[in-house]
Amino acid sequence: MLSVRDLRAGYAGTTVLDGVDLTVPAGTVVALLGRNGVGKTTFVHTVMGMLKPYSGSIRIDGRELAGAAAHTVARGGVAIVPQGRRAFAPLTVEENLTIAARASRGRPGPWTTKRVYELMPRLAERRGNRGDQLSGGEQQMLAIGRALLRNPRLLLLDEPSDGLAPAVVDLIAGVLEGLRGEGIAAVLVEQDLHLAFRLADEVAVMQKGRIVHRSSTADFRQDRRRAHSLLGVG
């Protein structure tokens, strides 16, 4: 599980994360919501070790990882599906997955290339295609597959619906729903509230670099006035 305490981070001395507290138990999906620019991506990047925090604690299964390099954080059981996807374009689907599987040899676990293909048969059909020959949805599946092959305890998903047509978002949602029961904790940054509500057990709302609201998804959906005041949506 993920336990973040009083996390402060930003860019070149500016403060974006201003004391974030967030706990995500194993097997729980928390949607991290908030208006544009409040710091959601900064949070995800800081947890992944891509941005060094100024102070605070980031624990994965009890192990302190604040300030550790991204490869150390990855070895500690954290994987990211980054915004914009980023497959290795000149490599095929199979090669992309093989590299991800090799990179995580130190972390044994249930995920193999075979299981990734079972979860996402579309990827199996495209195994010989290069990253830049894939549709947006297929690229997103490849990014999810690469992350799963790291056998993560914590999965960070940064706007998985970004730039995808509604039918494709539905497909990706189905894939992510297929991960229920795997015991993976997940932080889902998502502008598409329908998708966030469909996938998340709980909701955390960020404002000005802090978590200002946390509740079950069901409670949050019922309280439209609160959702409106926190997110500016109905």
Ligand SMILES: Nc1ncnc2c1ncn2[C@@H]1O[C@H](COP(=O)(O)OP(=O)(O)OP(=O)(O)O)[C@@H](O)[C@H]1O
């Ligand atoms: N690499 C960077 N260098 C300097 N400032 C940055 C950098 N990345 C983000 N910021 C600033 O940090 C603040 C938070 O940005 P961040 O991308 O974390 O927000 P967000 O909540 O993910 O927003 P969005 O929903 O628009 O992606 C913004 O003011 C942004 O301009």
